[in-house]
Amino acid sequence: MPVNTENMVKVFGRPKSLTDARFTYCPGCHHGILTRIIAKAIDELGIAERTVTIAPVGCSVFAYLWYKCDAVQASHGRASAVATGLKRANKDLVVISYQGDGDFASIGTAESIHAANRGENITVIFVNNQIYGMTGGEMAPTTLVGQRTTTTPDGRDPAYFGYPIRFSELIATLDAPVYVTRQALYDTRRIMDAEKAIKKAISYQVEGKGYSLVEVLSTCPTNWHMSPLEANRHVAEVVTEAFPLGDLVDRGG
């Protein structure tokens, strides 16, 4: 149904740095919100022409389709190392690594920690939805105690599989990182906070200040077997207990 917008001013539109491609994410998946936020930050900082995004392995494997920027695909877990190679080869590039919880915190553990420890001047976005989406819903290192996944069908038992790992806290113990923060996207307030955090993280790179990590608590309605709304509520009420929101490190001021 056509909507009349005569005599009206547009106050919200698709960021210019987003391509027209339709996202391949599930309905309600936070990857889409996060992608918009990153594109918005790229627009506001005017850096599309020197940004390189790195697509990981996981649901966001197609990340290179969403931005009007150069992009490279990384093998599973290694995006932080690929980011290191890109940035060291050409420090004028703005390098944004985008990784899920398997990519960043399981198979990529060594690359993630050491890129942070070397203080590589990159921005890492860590999407934490406590599950492996693309491969059908297996346990992640961040899966909550008691959470059912395909590899913890009776709920994660710490006696067998340990506890959810708080990776941002680990990175925050290192001396080099300049900004480490945990954000969420479950309501408008959190989305606005995340927009500020991601813009700050990328601008720290542009200013040459060093390594930033933005962990974003996200949903996986499909593999959590919840509606998008239920999934948002789950993050707000349950997940934030295990993963507290807020800035852990901010040395960029």
Place this chain on the structure above:
Amino acid sequence: MPSGRVLIDEERCKGCGLCIAACPQKVLAFSGKINRSGYNYVHMEHPEKCVGCAFCAMTCPDVAIEVYREKVAA
């Protein structure tokens, strides 16, 4: 209060319902109609209540919503 309008891209909408919940004015609802991808997409059920706050657009995971606001005379 200036009035607002949203333009929802019916083919991008996946009927996730997050915008409906985010709207403080209860403007939005499922249209009951299906797009080419098989999703029950969202429409403005009560357009007269829209104030153009853009909360719906901010939460839309498919960036399917554009928001307009009435120009207010100086």
Place this chain on the structure above:
Amino acid sequence: MGERKLMRGNEVIAEAAIRAGCECYFAYPITPQAELLEHMARNMPRLGRTFVQAESEIGAINMLYGAAAAGVRAMTSSSSPGISLKQEGISYIAGSNLPAVIVNIMRGGPGLGDIAPAQGDYFQATKGGGHGDYRMIVLGPSTVPEAGELTILAFDLADKYRVPVMILADGMLGQMMEPVELPDPVDPATLPKKDWALTGAKGRDPNIILSFDLDPEVLKQMNLVLQEKYRKIEDNEARYEEYQTDDADIVIAAYGTVARIAKTVVRRARAEGIKLGLFRPITLWPFPYEPLRELASRVKTVLTVEMSAGQMWEDVRLAVAERAETPFYGEMGGVVTTPRKILSEVRKYAR
């Protein structure tokens, strides 16, 4: 030109890479290539270039992938177990049409093995190692000066074809010292332009570097592009050396350090009246099948000698088929063969 120095194989490879315009070097320490890493650590930073000691060989190969994607000449080095770790990264580099140089200073294996020289990674280098239908140009230097020449060639071939290129050396070559005369550093302005590289999408459409498509028909096309490249490389880049083969009855097939030792054997055998020659592949991929096939029709025996259980031996048999006998003599475990041992093998076939 003109600067003649006594240098170790590992250092020559490093210095040659620097002169070839290598901008970025990433590696993890492992014996017996430590001197290569150390030479880069001392020299790259003071030239304003990148040296990173990575967290592992996996980190290093992925940093190399990133730097190659950014369009610069980049290199990594390791030894056998570390090269095993790099296989996925090599497959990605090949599948993404990226140029890269990887140095393997082979040591005894399998597993942790030892730190003595070996040639047990020939299969890994030439037949895959990583997953999928890809190939890697493999260069096998035999002397320290040749290690330098082939390093420079490696960067040129990598850029020319957008492929990974491996320098397949061994711990003996890496550690020994010989007088070397290295060429002048290359002028960066003369290096090929890379309009496919990730330099920032200013004034052009975005460049995307990947090795992925969920549509099998598209992935098939991507594979055909690779295969076409490999046919071109096979047609144009095979390199080999023949030493005293014109009137030979028996020929040794060997590469690398073993070929060097075999030259001594050729001279000693001839002094005893045995008409021995040497066929030395320089490119292990593309393997010089045709010249070896042609040579095999003129001799009685092609004796393959390797520091392994017999890996290049399979390619020799493929080339020679029934044209000559194809026996094998090898040493495993990092044991370096000697002229005396090889000569006593040769004598078995000299009757």
